Amino acid sequence: MPWVVFEKYDSNGVLAPRKKGQFPEEAIGSIQAFPNVPMENVGNIKTIQQYIRRYRPENAQAVREQFDSLTGIMQVCKDNDIQLILVSMPLSKTNIELLPDGFYSRYNSRLQQLCAHAKVPLFDLSNSYQADEVYTDTVHLKPEVSQQFLAKLVNAISKKDFVASLGTSRLSASNPPKQSL
Numbered sequence: 001m002p003w004v005v006f007e008k009y010d011s012n013g014v015l016a017p018r019k020k021g022q023f024p025e026e027a028i029g030s031i032q033a034f035p036n037v038p039m040e041n042v043g044n045i046k047t048i049q050q051y052i053r054r055y056r057p058e059n060a061q062a063v064r065e066q067f068d069s070l071t072g073i074m075q076v077c078k079d080n081d082i083q084l085i086l087v088s089m090p091l092s093k094t095n096i097e098l099l100p101d102g103f104y105s106r107y108n109s110r111l112q113q114l115c116a117h118a119k120v121p122l123f124d125l126s127n128s129y130q131a132d133e134v135y136t137d138t139v140h141l142k143p144e145v146s147q148q149f150l151a152k153l154v155n156a157i158s159k160k161d162f163v164a165s166l167g168t169s170r171l172s173a174s175n176p177p178k179q180s181l
Contacts, residue, residue: 044094047138051098058100067110074118086115086122087153090129094138123156125149 054062077084088111096104108126115122132138134145141149 044137048094048098051095051138055099055103058103063107067114071114071118074114074120077120078118084120085157086111086120088122088124088126090125090127090141090149092132092135092138093130094132096130123153125152128152 074084076082088108091104108124112122112124114120129135129141129145129149134142136142140146
């Protein structure tokens with residue numbers, strides 16, 4: 001059964017203490033998503049401010065903690081025979097430009113290396129959907145675009161030989177798994 005992992009950062013970009021359990025204390029009740037209904041968002045100005053606060057200047061400790069958390073998740077999945085699939089999400093042009101010089105390429109390279117080392121497939125959609133007009137703010141894709149994104153992802157995951165190709169393979173929108181005959 002898939003689940004969501006929540007991370008919470010304080011106003012200084014420091015990873016907050018985590019509580020045990022599936023959801024953070026803010027997630028009370030059932031989380032629901034409705035097709036063709038955009039999620040409430042805080043708008044472009046607020047999301048831009050959040051990106052600047054999180055990434056300028058680059059917070060090496062926060063990046064280490066994020067990768068340490070991901071490594072821990074990978075180990076838990078391996079130990080419990082859970083097949084983990086990572087998706088590198090798209091970023092808007094605005095948000096990419098807000099990142100420190102070279103940060104995004106270093107981040108993607110480190111993520112690819114970690115996934116290859118752990119034999120976790122990475123479906124890379126990070127370079128798709130960069131036009132700002134496909135976002136409801138600078139972070140969340142518009143409903144119709146998110147459906148296109150989901151269709152690409154489902155198509156790749158549903159390929160018959162996808163499970164057989166798991167391991168060090170790196171999947172991308174331009175390099176999806178080939179369908180078995």
